[in-house]
Amino acid sequence: MNAPTPLPLGHSKAPSATRGVADRLRQAIISMEFPPGTRLSEGEIATRYDVSRQPVREALISLSRIGLVQVLPQRGTIVTRISTRHMMQVRIAREALESAIVQRACERFDPVIRGSIDAILETQARAASEGDYMTITAADSQFHAALATGADCEMIWQMVLDVKAHMDRVRHLTLQDRDSMRILVEQHRAIVDAIDQRDPEKADYAMRHHLMEILRDLPRVLAERADYFE
Amino acid sequence: MNAPTPLPLGHSKAPSATRGVADRLRQAIISMEFPPGTRLSEGEIATRYDVSRQPVREALISLSRIGLVQVLPQRGTIVTRISTRHMMQVRIAREALESAIVQRACERFDPVIRGSIDAILETQARAASEGDYMTITAADSQFHAALATGADCEMIWQMVLDVKAHMDRVRHLTLQDRDSMRILVEQHRAIVDAIDQRDPEKADYAMRHHLMEILRDLPRVLAERADYFE
DNA sequence: CCTCTTGATCTACCATACAAGTCCATACTA
DNA sequence: TAGTATGGACTTGTATGGTAGATCAAGAGG
Known part of the structure; x- marks a missing residue:
């Protein structure tokens, strides 16, 4: 609270318990291990998770800011x-943010990252032909992250990550066939071409x-799993 | 963690200490009471604030998610x-989000909220001619919030609030004359007209x-208060 | 003069204990 | 039977003590 002290920086890489719990919970929610409505x-x-309540509580606060959980005081x-x-x-929101990212990418884009994108697309194309869902998803995330980083929009990417969590959760409910996977890769290519x-x-x-x-299949999911919706 | 229980809802309006500290800290940071670099x-x-460390800690976690503070583990x-x-x-990011909001507002907009906007603009116009900075700022926030609410984009508005905090902090550094205040109101009117x-x-x-x-005056502030920048 | 060690003193982090609010089953009452 | 207390078993919220890590200053040794 005092005078603005430089507060020298040295890097520490200790993974805190709070961060660990937050990541695990986030993943569990997106992957539907904890489906909507779970107490x-x-x-x-x-x-x-073999930690005390405090890290859990702090992780839940972070997740509630994103909107993945709702904390009801004194109730659950x-x-x-x-x-x-x-x-x-x-x-x-995601359209607006990612559209802004690619538009900025058209103005300037880090050539090094541009190079790495080709590798990502190739990995994804191979995974698509093999129907490897996990790899597809991981590469998809890498692709969008690379776009943001290359356009010098890392802070915006953090915002995208938050809304993306909600979309990923829905996507986990819609089965992906190989055709839609191939379409995905083509769409990525179109973006890079532009x-x-x-x-x-x-x-x-x-x-x-x-x-x-x-979100094309959202209505169908709504019909099938009404208990996941409010 | 069990079966999805309805978890009946009843309303509680207890203002938690954590929330209180978070709001006060947020305000203190935006208003430059705690300028950039403050430990x-x-x-x-x-x-x-006469509370225990725990609520403070949780408030700081929320603020660090917005990016208003940086928590350096074991360091400060x-x-x-x-x-x-x-x-x-x-x-x-803010341009992208608020642009999306007004574009959606062009498709559908709550007529009741549309009515309330006129009152906001009138208040703001009066405050502008009197040079009442506090009222201007409050009405500005109300205006943008009303746009989002009327366009049924309340969740997007929450995102805007986070980035807006950073812009408000910068704006606190730039003196506003009456002319620029009047221009502000005219710009609001132009948006509503559209x-x-x-x-x-x-x-x-x-x-x-x-x-x-x-952010027009950002370069000037940078020159004057280099210690606020990194 | 420079480098390294050491220990005091900060910090955030985590665990634990306690407080307060909510819900619900049960028993009591009219 | 219907309605209403009541107590207990939850929940999250808050307070506090202890711990590990980081910084910094003083001093020893070169």
């Missing part, structure tokens, strides 16, 4: 249910078209 | 310094033009 108890999670914590209204806003051509409008269109696809 | 200590803030917590690179991304006319392109342009204005 989470600080104490229960603490014993399960639940995994947030899916709402079409919320998902609509999530889609709008950036290479320095064509903002084309990049914008390609990205929005790509993101629109993801 | 914050959990214990010190706890005694100052500081109020984040301003970086032009970060502010560039903040501007891009929405009334259901003209997405016009609304988009008006919003981006409005937001661009805010």
Whole structure:
């Protein structure tokens, strides 16, 4: 609280318990291990992950900021249910942010990262032909992250990650066939092509078209698993 | 962690200490009471606000997610310094999000909220002619919030609030004269006009033009207060 | 003068104990 | 039977003590 002290920086890489619990919980929620509506108890999670209640509590605070869980004071914590209204806003937000990213990418893009993207796309194409869902998903995340990093939009990418969590959760409910996987890769290629051509409008269109696809099956999921929705 | 239980809802409105500390700290940082680079200590803030360290800690976690503070494990917590690179991304993100909001507002907008906006603008116009900075700022926030709410984008507004905090902090460093206040109100009117006319392109342009204005004086501040930047 | 060690003193982190609110089954009452 | 207390078993919220890690200053040794 005193005078602005430089506070010298040295790097520490100790993985805190809070961070660990947050990551595990986040993954568990996105992967539907804890489906929407699941009641989470600080104490229960603490014993399960073998930490005290405090790190769990702090992890839940972070997740509640993203909107993955809802903390109801003195009453409990639940995994947030899916709402079409919320998902609509999530889609709008992600479209807006990622569209801005690719448009900026058309202005300037780190050539080194540009090179690494080819490798990502190749990995993804191979995984698509093999129907390797895990690799596809990982590469997809890497692709979008590389776009943001290359366009010098790392902070915006952090925001995208938050809304992306909601979309990933829905995507885990929709089975992906190989055709849709191949389409995914083609859409990625279209985005990169537009950036290479320095064509903002084309990049914008390609990205929005790509993101629109993801929530295509939301109505069907709603019909099948109404208990996941609110 | 069990079966998805409905978890009946009843309303509680207890203002938690954590929330209180978070709000006060947030305000203190934005208003430059705690300028960039200020060292914050959990214990010190706890005694100052007369709560224990735990609520303070949780509040700091929330603020660190927004990016207003940086928690360095085992070393300390500081109020984040301003970086032009970060502010560039903040501007891009806010433009993208609020542009999306007004474009959606052109499709559908709650008529009741539309009515309330006139009152906000009138309040703001009066405050502008009187040079009432506090009222201007409050009304500005209300205006943008009303746009988001009317367009049914409340979740997106939450995201905007986070990036807006950074812009508000910078704005606190730039003195506002009455002319720029009047311009502000006119820009708000232009946005509303475009929405009334259901003209997405016009609304988009008006919003981006409005937001661009805010960071106009950033270079000057950088020159004057280099110690606030990194 | 420079380098390294050492220990005092900070910090955030984590665990534990306690407080307070909510819900629900049960028993009591009219 | 219907309605209402009541007590206990949850929940999250808050307070506090202890721990490990980081920094820094003083001093020893070269």
